[in-house]
Amino acid sequence: MRHHGNRHGRSEQARQAVLEAADDILVERGFAGVTVEGIAARAGVAKQTIYRWWPSKVDILLDAFVDDMNEELTPPDLGSLADDLAAYLPMLATFLTETDEGAVFRALAGQAQHDPAVAARFRDECVLPLRARDRLILQRAAERGEFADLDVEAAVDQLVGPLYYRVLVTGEPITREFIDGLVRALVA
Amino acid sequence: MRHHGNRHGRSEQARQAVLEAADDILVERGFAGVTVEGIAARAGVAKQTIYRWWPSKVDILLDAFVDDMNEELTPPDLGSLADDLAAYLPMLATFLTETDEGAVFRALAGQAQHDPAVAARFRDECVLPLRARDRLILQRAAERGEFADLDVEAAVDQLVGPLYYRVLVTGEPITREFIDGLVRALVA
Amino acid sequence: MRHHGNRHGRSEQARQAVLEAADDILVERGFAGVTVEGIAARAGVAKQTIYRWWPSKVDILLDAFVDDMNEELTPPDLGSLADDLAAYLPMLATFLTETDEGAVFRALAGQAQHDPAVAARFRDECVLPLRARDRLILQRAAERGEFADLDVEAAVDQLVGPLYYRVLVTGEPITREFIDGLVRALVA
Amino acid sequence: MRHHGNRHGRSEQARQAVLEAADDILVERGFAGVTVEGIAARAGVAKQTIYRWWPSKVDILLDAFVDDMNEELTPPDLGSLADDLAAYLPMLATFLTETDEGAVFRALAGQAQHDPAVAARFRDECVLPLRARDRLILQRAAERGEFADLDVEAAVDQLVGPLYYRVLVTGEPITREFIDGLVRALVA
DNA sequence: CGTTAAGCGAGACGGTACGTCATGTCTTGCG
DNA sequence: CGCAAGACATGACGTACCGTCTCGCTTAACG
Numbered sequence: 001m002r003h004h005g006n007r008h009g010r011s012e013q014a015r016q017a018v019l020e021a022a023d024d025i026l027v028e029r030g031f032a033g034v035t036v037e038g039i040a041a042r043a044g045v046a047k048q049t050i051y052r053w054w055p056s057k058v059d060i061l062l063d064a065f066v067d068d069m070n071e072e073l074t075p076p077d078l079g080s081l082a083d084d085l086a087a088y089l090p091m092l093a094t095f096l097t098e099t100d101e102g103a104v105f106r107a108l109a110g111q112a113q114h115d116p117a118v119a120a121r122f123r124d125e126c127v128l129p130l131r132a133r134d135r136l137i138l139q140r141a142a143e144r145g146e147f148a149d150l151d152v153e154a155a156v157d158q159l160v161g162p163l164y165y166r167v168l169v170t171g172e173p174i175t176r177e178f179i180d181g182l183v184r185a186l187v188a
Numbered sequence: 189m190r191h192h193g194n195r196h197g198r199s200e201q202a203r204q205a206v207l208e209a210a211d212d213i214l215v216e217r218g219f220a221g222v223t224v225e226g227i228a229a230r231a232g233v234a235k236q237t238i239y240r241w242w243p244s245k246v247d248i249l250l251d252a253f254v255d256d257m258n259e260e261l262t263p264p265d266l267g268s269l270a271d272d273l274a275a276y277l278p279m280l281a282t283f284l285t286e287t288d289e290g291a292v293f294r295a296l297a298g299q300a301q302h303d304p305a306v307a308a309r310f311r312d313e314c315v316l317p318l319r320a321r322d323r324l325i326l327q328r329a330a331e332r333g334e335f336a337d338l339d340v341e342a343a344v345d346q347l348v349g350p351l352y353y354r355v356l357v358t359g360e361p362i363t364r365e366f367i368d369g370l371v372r373a374l375v376a
Numbered sequence: 377m378r379h380h381g382n383r384h385g386r387s388e389q390a391r392q393a394v395l396e397a398a399d400d401i402l403v404e405r406g407f408a409g410v411t412v413e414g415i416a417a418r419a420g421v422a423k424q425t426i427y428r429w430w431p432s433k434v435d436i437l438l439d440a441f442v443d444d445m446n447e448e449l450t451p452p453d454l455g456s457l458a459d460d461l462a463a464y465l466p467m468l469a470t471f472l473t474e475t476d477e478g479a480v481f482r483a484l485a486g487q488a489q490h491d492p493a494v495a496a497r498f499r500d501e502c503v504l505p506l507r508a509r510d511r512l513i514l515q516r517a518a519e520r521g522e523f524a525d526l527d528v529e530a531a532v533d534q535l536v537g538p539l540y541y542r543v544l545v546t547g548e549p550i551t552r553e554f555i556d557g558l559v560r561a562l563v564a
Numbered sequence: 565m566r567h568h569g570n571r572h573g574r575s576e577q578a579r580q581a582v583l584e585a586a587d588d589i590l591v592e593r594g595f596a597g598v599t600v601e602g603i604a605a606r607a608g609v610a611k612q613t614i615y616r617w618w619p620s621k622v623d624i625l626l627d628a629f630v631d632d633m634n635e636e637l638t639p640p641d642l643g644s645l646a647d648d649l650a651a652y653l654p655m656l657a658t659f660l661t662e663t664d665e666g667a668v669f670r671a672l673a674g675q676a677q678h679d680p681a682v683a684a685r686f687r688d689e690c691v692l693p694l695r696a697r698d699r700l701i702l703q704r705a706a707e708r709g710e711f712a713d714l715d716v717e718a719a720v721d722q723l724v725g726p727l728y729y730r731v732l733v734t735g736e737p738i739t740r741e742f743i744d745g746l747v748r749a750l751v752a
Numbered sequence: 753c754g755t756t757a758a759g760c761g762a763g764a765c766g767g768t769a770c771g772t773c774a775t776g777t778c779t780t781g782c783g
Numbered sequence: 784c785g786c787a788a789g790a791c792a793t794g795a796c797g798t799a800c801c802g803t804c805t806c807g808c809t810t811a812a813c814g
Contacts, residue, residue, distance in 0.1 A: 544676075
């Protein structure tokens, strides 16, 4: 049964179809291949319906990322900082480099370099939630007394910064050894 | 007197005008405002002249970056690793966030997220030369014997990774204290 | 207190509001400016209410014309054909060129060139009633015996044809002399 | 050999293709079926090429009419006014009602009712040339001395006005008798 | 020392996607 | 049941750039 609008706001069906279509096209054809017309066609939705709810294709990807991210990346709680990090950082690396959500993240990070408005939304809606997960592990370690005087924010940057650097800048693979080095530098 | 072509090789005048126009437009209007037509108009050059020498606008920016970068960012040589880093890292941060070349770098980094071909050229022509400078300081320290057993590549990532992460991802400012923390973590 | 529907038949209030809104917009902004959405907004009526009762905006204008025309253009009865025509033809010209109803008539005549269905309704509901008035004068003259053997239909065409031609085709103003010429040609 | 633009102005090939496509679509699907996109597709031309040279689809039809009209409707010269008119007026009627150019003329006449700017161009480029032909017959008669004191302009209106009135307003067919009546009224 | 071919400015061309506007259909809840 | 409200699929609008092409001028090496 097709839904053709009603007085109580938007069609959830259309919303989902748009987000999924955007996601799929991004993964299949890259960011340049993502067009509002393409999304509309693939989602079986009118272009105007997209423009009614999203100002641009970037906003669609932001929504798509927010929707999907929340189902992923639950940080482990293994009882020791070193173990938690050894489990979590590879998960994060895989998330960023291998998953569809990671592809969306990278595309948004790319677009954030071109547009300050995108950058602001990207930080609030993508980076902050990811950092919250990063922080969680360190905070639990602090609560256990492993690090009495830790500056959590700086520590997060030192831990995940090199990882994002490899993902977004150098393209180097993130190896077990690389992560071990990061953990050792922090624990030392 | 305008130059209208010759039989043997390209017009250096046109090349310079194009690179400068691209640079200027990027800084003034952002990456989205950079168009081949706009560059041509501003440089007083025919569109075809651009397409004859550059496959896309990204290649223009790459050339512009390479031209300009070589005049910047000479790493200091103060005799101690801590001093060198304390002098160099703020220079790098300023280069990335404040200068026109930094704006080009960020734009290219952004576009590299969207296109693997751009990513490859970006790494070869932008990232590698910058990393060469990063490495120089650590190599000199190693030669002085400050760190006998240092893995230079990993150390570079740990040093500059958090810095790029702030520039490209979180947008947090890069403070004196932040840099001191990075240096301390390495020297420890 | 606004009316929001009732159980027994359509709202006359809504009908009037729609016809007036269509008329007003046509006069103010021209035929291209007449849109169903615009009419609905101006009339304070839902779009669906319009589509429930009129198949298209042209049908709205047809209804508007029929409503208004009946209050206008009563042919005079001065006792002689020449006098009647000398009084009536200028009235007709003014009606077509100066009044709001004339504007509606011209818009419908224009649309009739594009769509045979419109043309049919236009002739039945607009042209025929106007021709009835034209004919009336000639018929009364025939009844008075002024013209025993007159072909009324052909005479009407010869009289008002040039007038419509000027209004719809050449745009020439309709002068006293022009009308006198038409009358003279008929009476001769 | 395809032509893709040069420094000396527009492609005559594209111009012709556009005019013919517009003409064909108008005849096949009516004025409402004429769209710039449809013309572009049918002519094998880019939409922008159309907008570069014509402000609107009406301007295309105007050009198409002007191009085609000049090859049609040469008034006869049979030596007497009555004969000339008896030959010419049916030709005119057929031109307006049966030919493709007539369809374009009627469409333009329709659009002229909606837009004063169109009306102005329509009169200058369509109506005036047609009237020139109408006038020719009467002028030749005047030169022959058939009508010493004829007001040619008014006579043209009286002759062709009823004819256009039937074509554009009533839709009545234009019969031999009807035309004879018009000629008789003038000659009388 | 004139020929001639490459580089150039100019700009029209076939395309693709943009973001907007109006159409006519639909669903909902109030009166 | 009629209505106001408004979301929806559809499709054309007019614009902006893309990358390709042709043209005629300028200019320097070659004949």
